[in-house]
Amino acid sequence: MDELFDASWTHIALTRREAVCEVALARPDARNALNGELMAELTEVARRLRLRTDVLAVILTGTESYFSAGADLSASQARAGQASLLEARRAIMAGPDLCKAWEEIEAVTIAAIEGYCIGGACALAVSCDFRVMGASAYMRLPEVPLGMNMSWRSLPKLVALAGPSRAKQYVMFGEAADAQRCLTWGFADEVVEAGAALAAARRWADKVAALPPLPVRMTKEAVNAIAAATAQASIYMDRDQYLLASRSADYREGIAAFREKRPGKFKGD
Known part of the structure; x- marks a missing residue:
């Protein structure tokens, strides 16, 4: 019996093929939007996978039509309306904790992306080692036009990947x-x-699983350490920046403009 694969997950689906584990986001009623429950399950499964030596590659995927619509906007607004800044500051660590948990999996991680991959889902995808995309897929970060900063400790990874x-x-x-x-x-x-993204990700996973696992893991750890050498110093305050931005008039205007499908009118307040 394997407690990880036999566990009853509500918003994700796990399958195993020899030394490859597949984790599929499974919240179709909300286009795989990352609410608290889904993020908690994704974080927990990553923590359980972290040091497993019998899993050599992990594939993270959505559906054939979309990866994820990103962080659940209603949950974000509920946090912004909390009375206590201290409680809100604690609550918004769910996203960074999720990304960190996926970064710390010792096995090689591969995101298979079809359709849209938005906001927090992009932060999660770039926390994986590799990303395979279907030709009609796209990634988008809507945070700044909505009056927010891009958080979840993702900026160092984006700079490392794209410059x-x-x-x-x-x-x-x-x-x-x-x-x-x-x-x-x-x-x-x-x-x-x-x-074909999932099939391609499976080819990547099989290629990884055929390699000697010890030097693969050491290479992953070393490269990540080099790429993120200054990450903590540069991004440790991004949740406080989010708290500031989410209490601004521009944030409220950005959300209203998005819902009303009109250009925003921002004043820097």
């Missing part, structure tokens, strides 16, 4: 980056025909 200028473009403008642009900029490692 400063492209990371600024990607984060500031909130525009969709299609699969080909993601490949060119470094956010994706392979683009395949639409609907």
Whole structure:
């Protein structure tokens, strides 16, 4: 009996194929939006997978039509309306904790992305080692146009993958980056025909599983340490920046404009 794979998960589905584990987001009623329950399950499964020596590769995927609509906006607004800043500050660690848990899995992690991958889902995807995208997939960070900063400790990873200028473009403008642009900029490692991302990710996983596991894990740890050498110093306050931004008039205007499908009118307040 394997407690990880035999456990009853509500918002994710786990399967295993020899030394490869597949984790599928399974909240179809909300387009796999990352609410507290889904994030908690994704964090817990990553923590359980972290040091397993019998799992050599982990695939993270959504559905054939979409990866995830990103962080649940209603949950974010509920946190912003809490009376206690201290409680809100604690609550918004769920996203960073999720990404950290996936970064710390010792096995190689591969995100298979079809359709849209938005906001917090992008932060989760770039916490994996590799990303494979279907040709019609895209990634988008809508936070800044909505009056928020991009948080979840994701900026160092985006800069490491794409460089400063492209990371600024990607984060500031909130525009969709299609699969080909993601490949060119470094956010994706392979683009395949639409609907084939999971099959391609399985090929990546099988390639990894055929390698000697010890040097693979040591290489992953060393490269991540080099790439993130200054990450903590540069991004440790991003949740406090989010708390500030989410209490601004521009944030309220950004959300209202999004819902009313109109351009926002921002004043820096």
